[in-house]
Amino acid sequence: MRALPTEVAASVQKGAELVGEIAAASKEQANGINQVNKAVNEMDKVVQRNSANAEESASSSEEMTAQSADMNKFVNDLILLVKGGGGNDSSETKNQPSKKQNLKKRLFLRQQPLRN
Numbered sequence: 233m234r235a236l237p238t239e240v241a242a243s244v245q246k247g248a249e250l251v252g253e254i255a256a257a258s259k260e261q262a263n264g265i266n267q268v269n270k271a272v273n274e275m276d277k278v279v280q281r282n283s284a285n286a287e288e289s290a291s292s293s294e295e296m297t298a299q300s301a302d303m304n305k306f307v308n309d310l311i312l313l314v315k316g317g318g319g320n321d322s323s324e325t326k327n328q329p330s331k332k333q334n335l336k337k338r339l340f341l342r343q344q345p346l347r348n
Contacts, residue, residue, distance in 0.1 A: 309335050 313335045
């Protein structure tokens, strides 16, 4: 009968050890979950910054496309003016400005600062 209390004590000791191991494993698992949460939050921030940068780049690209079209028109008008392609048409009346005058006026108006 003396073996029974010794066996009970050993079983209780073994149970306590197992509970301690389970507690340690649970703590490690909780720490791992916290690290994963931090990593996911950081990735979310990076994705949001990338999204904002992509949106800004698209907007800048659209603006540059518009400015490029304006510059193309400006250069074409300047080429016409320099080559003398803006001379008077025979169908113009005396009160109407010549093509050359219209080109000069458009070129003068385009000397305004570009859009922001």
